[in-house]
Amino acid sequence: MPRTRARSTIKSPLHPKQNANQILAALPPKDYARLRSDLATVPMKLKQILWEPNRPIEAVYFPIDAVASILALTDGHTVEVGTIGNEGLVGLPVFLGATTSPGRAMVQVAGHGERLDIAVFRREAHREGRLRQLMERYTQAFMSQVSQTTACNRAHSVEQRLARWLLIVRDRVNRNEFPLTHEFLGQMLGVRRATVTEAAAALQRLKLISYHRGVITIRNGRGLERAACECYGIVLQEFERLLGTPSG
Amino acid sequence: MPRTRARSTIKSPLHPKQNANQILAALPPKDYARLRSDLATVPMKLKQILWEPNRPIEAVYFPIDAVASILALTDGHTVEVGTIGNEGLVGLPVFLGATTSPGRAMVQVAGHGERLDIAVFRREAHREGRLRQLMERYTQAFMSQVSQTTACNRAHSVEQRLARWLLIVRDRVNRNEFPLTHEFLGQMLGVRRATVTEAAAALQRLKLISYHRGVITIRNGRGLERAACECYGIVLQEFERLLGTPSG
């Protein structure tokens, strides 16, 4: 755990390839070559919906510097269950043989990603090879993330969860500053905007973060990790173990 | 949804094969034959640990009439993230290429299951065929269950969640009566025992359930479905869609 903490505090080249999706970057040249012509680098815009509940999923996305969320819906509430950045892909249901999912996928930090048609993805991911192995491991890592979030939602305070969440995003965008309104954070954490404001103000008072009109800056990553619940470390470790990539 | 509800109210042969694990039952004879000699029908005892966090997983279990839980741990709290009965198997991490998991797997309703060594399971599940397809779909269904639970934990009252949980167990054991103490339910729902007592008393007052010294009986399944949150129906539908099996 101490090692993990130290490691996850942002240093120069945190990720092996700064501006690439980790799954694509880990493919042998031959495998990548087969995909290349079908990959399209596309902008992923803030609040863009990548799929709606129970509607056909048309493409999968390998984020480069964008971050997306998988949301579960309930009458009234919308709650984030998992966060996806350049360590993974948006489209696990497709890998698992489904064409729809009861959740929603939405872009939460704008950026770019590689878009791939589901037909090509299916073909390649089902071939015995590196892509499939990576996808299996990523599925397991993602499952761990969702599981831990479930427990976290029951056990930890909003302040702790907010801290954790900011760290997760930071790890994925590889920056200490990113746009996020309290309103938006409230939806992610499943709490009302005013509660986020209170928690964020507390973290700001501790000089761990600062923010202004929709832009949040992490001022003290190490301190923020201390303010977060241990769920951050648990999931981070699991990602490192399975994929050799830090992604809380 | 109405169809789903009607269907899920317990009737004579609810499941295709009453006393079999659904995944094994769905295998073509040839595929099953390859496994047969390695499967061992074993008792799954109350509170038996099937794997501990970050310890090697040695076998996977296909429950027949037992129910197991996947638990996520937090300092202090233990919260259930998913429930597994005869519709699935305990051992997804193995299917996904891992040998350990940060969670814990525990038997929560005693019964029997088919135990299979991970080596054999890996070999067979990686072969292109029906088992692999079933496993992929089950993985997706389980993921949906965990996701919905995450949202449910944030959005719904203990009384609603308790109702949902009892229905899930009922669907899996195929009975209306099963042993479960309030203490135990508290751990599953991530609340204290006294809170369960209050919620259970409320459901009893409504004549939806009754209980006595660790044995719970569902008296009015339809009514209990109405008392539960819609998460029950959502997950049930997803299981039916993916696996053609009702398993809330």
Added chain:
DNA sequence: GAAGCTCGGTACGCTAGCGTACCGACGGGA
């Protein structure tokens, strides 16, 4: 039939987060 343990009913004071609402300040667009 007495002892002891398990299970569940209940109570008390406490607090985190809720719903709602109002308001000021910043900043982009005309």
Added chain:
DNA sequence: TCCCGTCGGTACGCTAGCGTACCGAGCTTC
């Protein structure tokens, strides 16, 4: 330069669930 929409600070009363604790009733064991 002004306007208006967005963003965030704050307040008030409310409640679900918490931690803790005590107690009685039913089994089981001897």
